[in-house]
Amino acid sequence: MHALTNVIAASFWLFTSLAWTQTVSPLAPSEAQAQRAPIPLQVFIPTPPSAFRADMQWHLCYEIYLTNLSSSSWMVQHIDVKNESGAPLLTLQGKELETVLSHPALPPDSKGGPAAEIAPGEAVIAYMWIDLVKGAPIPTRLQHKFSVKKSGDEKNYELDAPMTVVSNKLPEIVSPLRGKDWVALAGPANTATAARHRRSAQVFEGTPRIAQRYAIDWVRIGDNGQTYRGDREGKNRSYYSYGAEVLAVANGVVVEVKDGIPENTPPADSKDGTPPAVSLAVEITMETVAGNHVNLDLGGGVYAMYAHLQPGSIRVKLGDKVTPGQVIALLGSSGNCGEPHLHFQLMDRNSPLNSEGLPYYFPGFKLAARISGDSEGQVTEAPAHLKVNRLPAPEAHHGDIPLENEVVDFEP
Numbered sequence: 205m206h207a208l209t210n211v212i213a214a215s216f217w218l219f220t221s222l223a224w225t226q227t228v229s230p231l232a233p234s235e236a237q238a239q240r241a242p243i244p245l246q247v248f249i250p251t252p253p254s255a256f257r258a259d260m261q262w263h264l265c266y267e268i269y270l271t272n273l274s275s276s277s278w279m280v281q282h283i284d285v286k287n288e289s290g291a292p293l294l295t296l297q298g299k300e301l302e303t304v305l306s307h308p309a310l311p312p313d314s315k316g317g318p319a320a321e322i323a324p325g326e327a328v329i330a331y332m333w334i335d336l337v338k339g340a341p342i343p344t345r346l347q348h349k350f351s352v353k354k355s356g357d358e359k360n361y362e363l364d365a366p367m368t369v370v371s372n373k374l375p376e377i378v379s380p381l382r383g384k385d386w387v388a389l390a391g392p393a394n395t396a397t398a399a400r401h402r403r404s405a406q407v408f409e410g411t412p413r414i415a416q417r418y419a420i421d422w423v424r425i426g427d428n429g430q431t432y433r434g435d436r437e438g439k440n441r442s443y444y445s446y447g448a449e450v451l452a453v454a455n456g457v458v459v460e461v462k463d464g465i466p467e468n469t470p471p472a473d474s475k476d477g478t479p480p481a482v483s484l485a486v487e488i489t490m491e492t493v494a495g496n497h498v499n500l501d502l503g504g505g506v507y508a509m510y511a512h513l514q515p516g517s518i519r520v521k522l523g524d525k526v527t528p529g530q531v532i533a534l535l536g537s538s539g540n541c542g543e544p545h546l547h548f549q550l551m552d553r554n555s556p557l558n559s560e561g562l563p564y565y566f567p568g569f570k571l572a573a574r575i576s577g578d579s580e581g582q583v584t585e586a587p588a589h590l591k592v593n594r595l596p597a598p599e600a601h602h603g604d605i606p607l608e609n610e611v612v613d614f615e616p
Contacts, residue, residue, distance in 0.1 A: 244274035245322070245352060247365040250412055253332075254371040255342045256563035258392060258607045262342055264293075264334040264370065265392065265417060265563070267405070270350075271327040280305070280320045281351040281360060285334060287343035288367070294334045304331045304394065306403060321355075331403055333394035342372050375506050375564045377453035378528045379614040380548050381422055381535075385444075386612055387575055389421040389545070392563070393608035408558040417561030418605065419549035422535075424448065425611070429590045431543065437472035440537050446544040448535040450510050452500065452526035459507070459554050460499035463518050465492055465538045488540045494547070494556050495539020498532055506562060507554050511547035512539050565605055570598035573611035 246269075253266035272278055282297035296304060302319035306329045322328050336342065348365035390401045401416040423431050424444040436442040469483035486492045494511040498518060501507055514536030520526060537544040551559035573594045598613055606612050 246271040262336040268330040272322040277355040288345040384613040388606040391420040391608040422546040456500035570613040575609040
C-alpha cells in the first residue's frame, strides 16, 4: 500500500518517552552477569519472529527496540544473534549495522548523528533479517548480545537480551490473483525500497505494530517491461493490473467491506523531467487510506486484507463465507494508491494498521524474473521501462512467499 503509514507517522514521538518491558522470560543470570555494572539500555522485541520460506530458504524477520534510559549517548558497536545452542546466526557491525537501525523520533530529512548512536531518552529500531543456512534446522529460540560504548568512555560493554522464542507456524493460502508476470513490489525484504512496508511501524494503544511486515503491492507488467500500455495519461485502464479478478486465498468469513471511494487519476508522463504525480480522488485519512477494501477472517487469529479495489466491483458482503479462488472484487486504484495495484497482507487482527503482519506461503507458483534497479521510483511514482531479468525458464517454487521485486506466474 503506497506510503500507507504516512497518515499517522507523527505517532512515533511516543518512542522517546515509553519505557518498555520485555515479555519473554529471560534466562537466570550467571554470577558474572549478576556482577556487571548496569547498562541503561532497554531491549524490547515486541513480536517474536516467525520463520518463513522464500527463494527455497528459511528466513527470520523481526524488530529490536533499544531505548536509552540515561542522560548520555550510547553507541551500538555490534549485534550478535545465536540460536538456542549458541551457534552463530548473524553478526551486524559497521555499515551493515547502520543500514538496519532506524531513528523514528527524527524527521525523515534529518541528518542526525551516527546511525548507531542512541541519544539520551531516544529509542531506535533495529530491523532484523536473518537468512538461515540452507538445510540447517530452524532455531527455536534466539539469543542476542549487544556490544555498546558510552559517549566519552573508550570501554566496550556487553548487553545480553532475554531469549526470544521463534515460531514456525505458517498459514497456507492460494494466490490472490491469476495469470503471469505479477511483480511483488515492496514485498518481504530488508531493503530501502521495501521500507514502506517493512519499516511501517506505528504505535497503537501504547504498542508499536507493523501490520505491513510481509505485505506485497502486486502490479502486472507487460512484454514491454512496463506496467501500462499505450497512453496512460489519466487512464487506469491502460495498466495491465487494472480490472484483474481478486481472489479469496482461503476459506473465510467477510468481516469488513469498504466501497464507494472513487478512483485516483494515474500520473501523466512528464514533459519537463519533473516527477509525475498521481491525482488523488479523496483526502487520505484513516478511513480512506486503504481505499475500497475487503477483510477476511481466515480463522485461528489470521486475517487477510485486499486494498485499493475498484468501486462497485466488490462481490461479497459482510458475513459472507468465501472459498479459495472465489472472486471477491476487481483490482483498482482507490485510496492511497499511486497506480492500479493490489495491496495484500495477512495480519493477526481485523485492522489494516493496528495489527501485526503475518508470514504465509503459497503451495506453488513459478518465479519468472526479477526486477533490478530502483523500482520504488520507477513503478509507484513514475512508471517507466523496468529492467526485467528473465530466468532461462520459469522456476517452480513450493511452500514459499515471493520476495521483493520477484516476478511470478500464478496458475490460471
